[in-house]
Amino acid sequence: AQSVTQPDIHITVSEGASLELRCNYSYGATPYLFWYVQSPGQGLQLLLKYFSGDTLVQGIKGFEAEFKRSQSSFNLRKPSVHWSDAAEYFCAVLGWNDMRFGAGTRLTVKP
Amino acid sequence: KAGVTQTPRYLIKTRGQQVTLSCSPISGHRSVSWYQQTPGQGLQFLFEYFSETQRNKGNFPGRFSGRQFSNSRSEMNVSTLELGDSALYLCASSLEGDYGYTFGSGTRLTVV
Numbered sequence: 013a014q015s016v017t018q019p020d021i022h023i024t025v026s027e028g029a030s031l032e033l034r035c036n037y038s039y040g041a042t043p044y045l046f047w048y049v050q051s052p053g054q055g056l057q058l059l060l061k062y063f064s065g066d067t068l069v070q071g072i073k074g075f076e077a078e079f080k081r082s083q084s085s086f087n088l089r090k091p092s093v094h095w096s097d098a099a100e101y102f103c104a105v106l107g108w109n110d111m112r113f114g115a116g117t118r119l120t121v122k123p
Numbered sequence: 124k125a126g127v128t129q130t131p132r133y134l135i136k137t138r139g140q141q142v143t144l145s146c147s148p149i150s151g152h153r154s155v156s157w158y159q160q161t162p163g164q165g166l167q168f169l170f171e172y173f174s175e176t177q178r179n180k181g182n183f184p185g186r187f188s189g190r191q192f193s194n195s196r197s198e199m200n201v202s203t204l205e206l207g208d209s210a211l212y213l214c215a216s217s218l219e220g221d222y223g224y225t226f227g228s229g230t231r232l233t234v235v
Contacts, residue, residue, distance in 0.1 A: 110168035111222070
């Protein structure tokens, strides 16, 4: 069955530091992969998506993600984190019938 | 352009009652999906509608139902509410063939 694992429940980084959020997927075919961000009390906002082609995907707000088929990973990165990036981040894979989300990684940004 | 609109934003209901939540997708989006979000279970798929037809359904009891109207607006209904139905209910719309969902801000349902 299609699934997504986000190994880190909570990550804390200092403002200005780099960020990498991990995501591993399980899917039999070429996956459609997504990263979403959710601020408290809000819905999810799409950061970026990967369907095929270039394995390094650029998204909004300065985020990027790299698809690595050999590692079944789709990690999200940002070179310099801003305080406004504090939120919950969800990785997702498009399954046969629905979008499957990971449990999320909560990002705290220290001043 | 206007985003996905969900109403109401907050609801408090009593066990045993029923509730109807509404979702207006982005203009031109004919696919609408519903998700339940709870701290314990995370995001769980409820159902997807396209052109007034339920295309997919998640693993929820029959108390959860939905429909979509000709203008693509969607409603979901939960009957005989239980305490465990307390959650944030999220609606997402997308263009056919484009799976990058746009989510609404959700309806926070509290069952007491």
